[in-house]
Amino acid sequence: MRKFLILVVFSVLGLLIFTENNFANAVFTPVSPAYKVQKLPTIQDFASKTQSELLGDFVPYTILRDDGEKIQSYLLATSGASKEFIMIFYFEDKTDQRLEYYVPFNSDYFVMGFSAKEDTEPQYIYAERKGRGCMIPIGKINEFWTGAFTGCEGGAAEVKQTENGWAVYVKFFGTMEPPTKQKPFLIYFDYGDIKKSKDGVLEEFQVYSWPDVFNYGRIIPITDKKADILKVNSGSVAISDFIYKPSKFLTQNLEKNEFDCADNTVTVSSKKTNYEVSNDPIQIDVAINSDLSYGQVYLKIFDKDKDIVYQEQQSLSSTKTALFHFSLTEGIGVYTAEAEFGIDGPKDKTSFAIGDAQVSDVKNECYFYLV
Numbered sequence: 001m002r003k004f005l006i007l008v009v010f011s012v013l014g015l016l017i018f019t020e021n022n023f024a025n026a027v028f029t030p031v032s033p034a035y036k037v038q039k040l041p042t043i044q045d046f047a048s049k050t051q052s053e054l055l056g057d058f059v060p061y062t063i064l065r066d067d068g069e070k071i072q073s074y075l076l077a078t079s080g081a082s083k084e085f086i087m088i089f090y091f092e093d094k095t096d097q098r099l100e101y102y103v104p105f106n107s108d109y110f111v112m113g114f115s116a117k118e119d120t121e122p123q124y125i126y127a128e129r130k131g132r133g134c135m136i137p138i139g140k141i142n143e144f145w146t147g148a149f150t151g152c153e154g155g156a157a158e159v160k161q162t163e164n165g166w167a168v169y170v171k172f173f174g175t176m177e178p179p180t181k182q183k184p185f186l187i188y189f190d191y192g193d194i195k196k197s198k199d200g201v202l203e204e205f206q207v208y209s210w211p212d213v214f215n216y217g218r219i220i221p222i223t224d225k226k227a228d229i230l231k232v233n234s235g236s237v238a239i240s241d242f243i244y245k246p247s248k249f250l251t252q253n254l255e256k257n258e259f260d261c262a263d264n265t266v267t268v269s270s271k272k273t274n275y276e277v278s279n280d281p282i283q284i285d286v287a288i289n290s291d292l293s294y295g296q297v298y299l300k301i302f303d304k305d306k307d308i309v310y311q312e313q314q315s316l317s318s319t320k321t322a323l324f325h326f327s328l329t330e331g332i333g334v335y336t337a338e339a340e341f342g343i344d345g346p347k348d349k350t351s352f353a354i355g356d357a358q359v360s361d362v363k364n365e366c367y368f369y370l371v
Helices: 009-020 044-047 051-055 139-144
Strands: 032-035 062-066 071-077 085-092 109-114 123-128 133-137 155-161 165-172 187-200 201-210 217-222 257-260 264-272 282-288 296-302 308-315 321-326 333-341 347-354 365-368
Touching: 044 155, 044 165, 051 085, 062 187, 085 155, 123 155, 123 165, 133 139, 133 165, 264 333, 282 333, 282 347, 296 321, 308 321
Parallel strands: 032 071, 032 217, 264 347
Antiparallel strands: 062 071, 071 085, 085 165, 109 123, 109 187, 123 133, 133 155, 155 165, 187 201, 187 217, 257 365, 264 282, 282 321, 296 308, 296 333, 333 347
8 A cells, every 4th residue: 555755854954953053042032931840740640640730830831833722841850859841742732633544644743853962963753743752863864764763762651632633742761960051951853744635635735843943942941830920911003004113113112021042142341440531432242153154243222311423343253252442422322332233133242331420231132021
């Protein structure tokens, strides 16, 4: 009987790129949080309990797919000597289609590349909605995709059905040092959704990738499982008949939810904390921590009223730095230097003063709005 091959090029290509490059410090690197806990839920707990019964005390990392259905993940590491790590994913999916004689999947599936260390080969995890889950060596990807390899190595992946879709529990064998901000775990996954089939033959198929095709996300720890209270805004926005709306207009009078940025792509510093009032050129140094060797660095200088008093851009040098020299005529006061890598890219900032003004540390904050 003839078999058909479901070939998801993005998954294979992404994993192959992962083995050759370090994406831990990529320019745009999404972060998925991991909780440190004393005791991990077991596979038996996962199989017998609902999501709320098993993990009701934790806030899931939630992704909304294009069709409005959710992918929710819980990443848990032990804080004790056992050094264990598990991942639990819940998938909302109403289109429970099944194919006949396809390789390697005959139903919706989840595939993931994972690495606990940057200098080691990643592990490849797969799970099928109407089948089994497993881990396979990265060197046997080609055999896996053609159906020649069906074994498991390095861990287990348990699959179960849920009221709104299905779920998978991923457990790694052996000990594993928990992730840190300095040494995060790296992760990439695809969710394959069979939207439509007829008589076991595929008609419509959609793949969702996280974070995106040629990038990897980072897993960093959260020590406190209690969620912060978020500021939720209410109201409405009138949409006029034009395409572009400035962000300041859309966020006017809204309350921010601020948090410390995890991104360390841009580091900006001033040669001096206090400059002389006259004949003392200002020097701002910018260092870029990225796998990219090209791009533009944008510098803006703000006064105490947050007005821009100077701005300049430079191309990134071969040493991944940018050096800015300039003078200000605004006089005595405290100023903020903000450097940005690329348009709407990662930023960092620092403060300096002209004269004897007191300079305080500038906190590099990220924020989002809930409406």
